[in-house]
Amino acid sequence: MPDAVGAIDQGTTSTRFIVFDRHGAILAQAQREHEQIFPRPGWVEHDPREIWRNTHAVMREGLARAGLTPQALAAIGITNQRETALLWDRRTGEPLHNALVWQDTRTDRHVAALARDGGRDRFRAVTGLPLASYFSASKLAWLLDRVDGARAKAEEGDALFGTVDSWLVWNLTGGPQGGLHVTDVTNASRTQLMSLATLDWDEGMLGAFRIPRAVLPRIVCSSGVLGETREPFPGVPIGGILGDQQAALFGQTCFAAGEAKNTYGTGCFALMNTGPQPVASTAGLVTTVAYTCEGHAPAYALEGSIAITGALVQWLRDNLGLIGASSEIEGLARSVEDNGGVYVVPAFSGLYAPHWRDDARGLIIGLTRYANRGHIARACLEATAYQTREVLEAMERDSGMALAELRCDGGMTVNDLLMQFQADILDRPTLRPKISETTALGAAYAAGLATGFWKTLGDLRDNWAVDKRWHPRIAEEERRALFTGWGRAVERSFGWIEEET
Numbered sequence: 001m002p003d004a005v006g007a008i009d010q011g012t013t014s015t016r017f018i019v020f021d022r023h024g025a026i027l028a029q030a031q032r033e034h035e036q037i038f039p040r041p042g043w044v045e046h047d048p049r050e051i052w053r054n055t056h057a058v059m060r061e062g063l064a065r066a067g068l069t070p071q072a073l074a075a076i077g078i079t080n081q082r083e084t085a086l087l088w089d090r091r092t093g094e095p096l097h098n099a100l101v102w103q104d105t106r107t108d109r110h111v112a113a114l115a116r117d118g119g120r121d122r123f124r125a126v127t128g129l130p131l132a133s134y135f136s137a138s139k140l141a142w143l144l145d146r147v148d149g150a151r152a153k154a155e156e157g158d159a160l161f162g163t164v165d166s167w168l169v170w171n172l173t174g175g176p177q178g179g180l181h182v183t184d185v186t187n188a189s190r191t192q193l194m195s196l197a198t199l200d201w202d203e204g205m206l207g208a209f210r211i212p213r214a215v216l217p218r219i220v221c222s223s224g225v226l227g228e229t230r231e232p233f234p235g236v237p238i239g240g241i242l243g244d245q246q247a248a249l250f251g252q253t254c255f256a257a258g259e260a261k262n263t264y265g266t267g268c269f270a271l272m273n274t275g276p277q278p279v280a281s282t283a284g285l286v287t288t289v290a291y292t293c294e295g296h297a298p299a300y301a302l303e304g305s306i307a308i309t310g311a312l313v314q315w316l317r318d319n320l321g322l323i324g325a326s327s328e329i330e331g332l333a334r335s336v337e338d339n340g341g342v343y344v345v346p347a348f349s350g351l352y353a354p355h356w357r358d359d360a361r362g363l364i365i366g367l368t369r370y371a372n373r374g375h376i377a378r379a380c381l382e383a384t385a386y387q388t389r390e391v392l393e394a395m396e397r398d399s400g401m402a403l404a405e406l407r408c409d410g411g412m413t414v415n416d417l418l419m420q421f422q423a424d425i426l427d428r429p430t431l432r433p434k435i436s437e438t439t440a441l442g443a444a445y446a447a448g449l450a451t452g453f454w455k456t457l458g459d460l461r462d463n464w465a466v467d468k469r470w471h472p473r474i475a476e477e478e479r480r481a482l483f484t485g486w487g488r489a490v491e492r493s494f495g496w497i498e499e500e501t
């Protein structure tokens with residue numbers, strides 16, 4: 001009798017396999033990091049073969065650590081970094097190029113050219129998304145146009161496109177020997193090729209980006225059995241797929257309209273469930289699919305996507321050497337009392353929500369002879385909290401709903417200083433659940449629901465409990481002064497990249 005569910009969490013920096021029990025508690029996990037490839041400024045790639053090798057390895061390691069056989073798994077769920085675009089050969093299974101990662105800005109010019117004719121919001125009504133190099137469509141167009149022979153192969157049906165979920169499912173189910181070519185509706189909603197109304201590929205969007213339909217996967221439900229694994233062990237049902245931010249919303253059990261979470265990882269992604277109808281954004285957010293369960297109406301979400309948060313901590317570590325490990329940032333930031341007037345705007349890939357400025361670039365401002373490493377570390381942490389406030393304010397405007405508190409998760413939520421500052425700058429409590437691996441948990445939930453391991457959404461809600469809550473402590477005057485300083489710094493980051501014509 002299966003008594004566990006496995007989740008593959010293929011993130012921007014690492015791949016995890018986590019085995020959960022019926023209460024959503026972790027039985028075992030395994031994790032491997034993969035290389036971040038930066039061939040030029042603004043370009044970010046991953047090697048799809050490395051990602052598949054790591055997935056294969058962590059699944060075996062995780063299961064062994066849990067002391068389970070594959071038959072003990074009721075299902076496997078998949079969650080993944082979204083938007084990252086892959087193209088591979090159907091016959092050989094070989095990638096035609098490295099994956100173009102969501103942060104990659106090489107298609108800025110293509111996107112700007114499309115925006116000249118109709119503006120940045122010309123595809124919002126259909127796809128819910130502004131024009132930005134962040135989404136997959138322009139990345140796929142780049143692969144089709146720049147990789148030798150790719151377009152011809154795609155038109156003949158010999159090249160397959162997918163986000164990371166598609167690549168994993170295809171390999172898990174046999175690869176060139178009959179692998180399934182599918183993606184789930186949440187991942188499809190991030191390509192800028194899917195209609196939010198029909199939940200299918202949109203002919204107009206395919207035309208705008210010159211994408212042949214034959215290259216695209218079939219769109220499936222987020223929770224629903226789509227096949228069985230053949231690798232790395234056979235016979236386990238694949239019961240669900242969710243893009244990682246939607247998975248965290250599901251794992252935080254935000255099933256009712258108005259419930260929201262913020263995930264603090266490489267970037268930050270705040271999502272609010274808005275119910276069975278898409279809510280158009282006028283405040284700079286993205287409208288996206290939250291999840292679909294077989295036989296039920298879809299749930300939509302408003303999302304505030306922030307490109308760089310935890311990645312700024314990595315940058316302090318890897319590029320500046322100010323800290324030796326991410327965890328050291330808290331001590332360094334606590335070595336000073338405040339930010340000393342310093343702000344860091346991490347516009348490394350431009351700025352996403354709510355600004356959507358591809359022409360912005362990163363800056364450190366407010367420097368004086370007084371400023372030291374501690375102030376810079378503190379300003380880096382504060383940048384995450386200010387960016388979060390910007391997107392939550394936009395979310396409240398768009399949805400007309402006020403958030404009483406903020407459910408938080410992700411790797412940065414171990415940072416007590418950040419969580420306290422977040423509560424301070426929002427003037428609302430922040431809280432972290434007991435099971436902090438909400439992304440993997442959401443994928444496990446989607447898969448377990450599809451196979452009857454869990455019966456209802458209510459069963460999942462019963463598993464959720466608060467671990468820690470932070471209450472706002474600073475005065476309104478200080479809050480206003482800090483946030484005003486941030487707004488001025490952001491303005492100065494705009495327009496650094498001059499558009500080439």
Ligand SMILES: Nc1ncnc2c1ncn2[C@@H]1O[C@H](COP(=O)(O)OP(=O)(O)O)[C@@H](O)[C@H]1O
Binds near residue numbers: 013310313411
């Ligand atoms: N103590 C810490 N304080 C601040 N940031 C941290 C800390 N520990 C880890 N991080 C950051 O959290 C991120 C990892 O979080 P995770 O949720 O695993 O990200 P992802 O899923 O995007 O790969 C990294 O960018 C890392 O720099």
Ligand SMILES: O=P(O)(O)OC[C@H](O)CO
Binds near residue numbers: 011
């Ligand atoms: O892999 P993460 O956690 O950095 O998430 C990446 C997002 O899905 C990008 O949209």
